[in-house]
Amino acid sequence: MTIRHHPDDATLVAYAAGAVTEGISLVLAAHLELCPRCREHVRDATELGGALLAGLDPAPLADGALTAALARIDREPQAKHTRRPRHRPADGLPGTLAPWFPAGLARVPWRTLAPGVKHFRFPGVDSGAGTVRLLSIAPGTALPHHGHGGSELTLVLRGSFVDEIGRFAAGDLAELDPSIQHQPVADTDLPCICLVATDARLRFSGVLGRLFQPLVGI
Amino acid sequence: MTYAASRPEQEAQTGMAPPPELADWLAAVAQHGDRQSFARLFQWFAPRIKRYMQRLGADPDLAEDLAQETLVQVWRKAGQFDSSRAPSAWVFTIARNLRIDRLRRQRLYEVELTEEADAEDEQGDGHQRVLDRLDAGRLPDLVGALPAEQVEVIRLAYFEGLSHGEVGKALDLPLGTVKSRLRLALTKLRSAMRVEP
Numbered sequence: 001m002t003i004r005h006h007p008d009d010a011t012l013v014a015y016a017a018g019a020v021t022e023g024i025s026l027v028l029a030a031h032l033e034l035c036p037r038c039r040e041h042v043r044d045a046t047e048l049g050g051a052l053l054a055g056l057d058p059a060p061l062a063d064g065a066l067t068a069a070l071a072r073i074d075r076e077p078q079a080k081h082t083r084r085p086r087h088r089p090a091d092g093l094p095g096t097l098a099p100w101f102p103a104g105l106a107r108v109p110w111r112t113l114a115p116g117v118k119h120f121r122f123p124g125v126d127s128g129a130g131t132v133r134l135l136s137i138a139p140g141t142a143l144p145h146h147g148h149g150g151s152e153l154t155l156v157l158r159g160s161f162v163d164e165i166g167r168f169a170a171g172d173l174a175e176l177d178p179s180i181q182h183q184p185v186a187d188t189d190l191p192c193i194c195l196v197a198t199d200a201r202l203r204f205s206g207v208l209g210r211l212f213q214p215l216v217g218i
Numbered sequence: 219m220t221y222a223a224s225r226p227e228q229e230a231q232t233g234m235a236p237p238p239e240l241a242d243w244l245a246a247v248a249q250h251g252d253r254q255s256f257a258r259l260f261q262w263f264a265p266r267i268k269r270y271m272q273r274l275g276a277d278p279d280l281a282e283d284l285a286q287e288t289l290v291q292v293w294r295k296a297g298q299f300d301s302s303r304a305p306s307a308w309v310f311t312i313a314r315n316l317r318i319d320r321l322r323r324q325r326l327y328e329v330e331l332t333e334e335a336d337a338e339d340e341q342g343d344g345h346q347r348v349l350d351r352l353d354a355g356r357l358p359d360l361v362g363a364l365p366a367e368q369v370e371v372i373r374l375a376y377f378e379g380l381s382h383g384e385v386g387k388a389l390d391l392p393l394g395t396v397k398s399r400l401r402l403a404l405t406k407l408r409s410a411m412r413v414e415p
Contacts, residue, residue, distance in 0.1 A: 029327035050307030058265030
């Protein structure tokens with residue numbers, strides 16, 4: 001897998017800082033699983049977080065704080081010396097997403113959103129005013145032209161799409177900010193399956209878009 | 219919102235490097251549950267984490283509680299610490315995740331970021347490479363050397379937990395400017411952190 005499109009470094013910094021929504025973090029984690037380059041950038045942004053923490057002015061603790069902490073660790077068993085394994089992507093499905101799709105991408109409980117477009121909304125992921133969903137776009141189908149109230153991150157898991165920005169294939173992440181309007185079209189013989197998170201409502205333009213808006217229901 | 223522009227000046231002394239013993243104390247906690255080393259880690263980290271939590275909106279009691287809980291997690295998870303990384307970065311992730319959980323009632327989805335895991339990568343996409351070694355000990359000085367306008371957006375992201383859009387509103391800056399400052403800061407730090415081979 002050759003990844004050509006990455007998240008903005010500013011977004012990776014926000015992720016490391018813990019300043020993105022849960023839904024956005026889900027898409028970024030899935031991309032990170034596939035992308036050594038972005039893992040390295042997040043690692044560096046995390047080191048920055050450590051340096052900033054170290055540079056903070058210490059706040060005085062309550063009397064007896066250490067004694068209380070020592071009493072607590074007496075009751076806490078230490079975890080084994082293990083490293084959290086990174087899931088290996090199977091079937092184009094990053095391990096981050098595996099809990100929702102035990103039978104893989106072949107058996108997603110899709111709901112039809114519009115002709116040629118199916119979606120699955122992730123239960124139990126809090127995206128604030130935005131959403132996080134899996135989209136399946138049938139070959140040749142174009143999504144309505146739309147813009148964004150906030151950011152939209154799209155990770156391609158299978159197939160590919162083209163829009164005004166470029167061509168996006170498996171592993172690529174398309175990041176759009178509010179200034180960009182786009183109309184993605186699935187451009188291969190396979191449905192394009194992608195993971196999409198927004199942190200605010202989408203804005204559709206045109207007649208088709210206005211019809212689409214209530215269906216999207218965000 | 220009034221995020222006073224005076225903050226970067228008040229906290230300009232980012233050059234405060236953490237004591238080099240932090241990694242040894244963590245190792246002693248991991249290997250034989252050394253309580254004295256834990257106490258030293260606690261005394262160094264807990265007051266800073268308390269400040270971090272207060273900056274992110276916790277009242278002093280809650281901040282104290284979260285600082286204590288962060289250190290209890292450090293005790294419990296010490297065996298997972300990867301010694302190729304900076305101890306303060308690892309502790310930062312524990313504190314960050316705890317504040318997302320308690321203050322925002324959300325979670326941050328994560329993947330393993332360590333170098334060893336990369337070496338095992340079998341994607342065959344040409345990315346199997348020895349990662350550059352970071353000279354993380356120099357990072358505090360490097361942060362101090364960044365332009366004030368970049369430090370300002372970094373602090374709002376890390377210590378106020380603000381999204382790019384919110385940072386833009388707080389500083390009355392266009393979104394594109396917020397992002398380009400963050401991008402520039404990371405690029406500059408990344409190149410400066412890497413030791414010549």
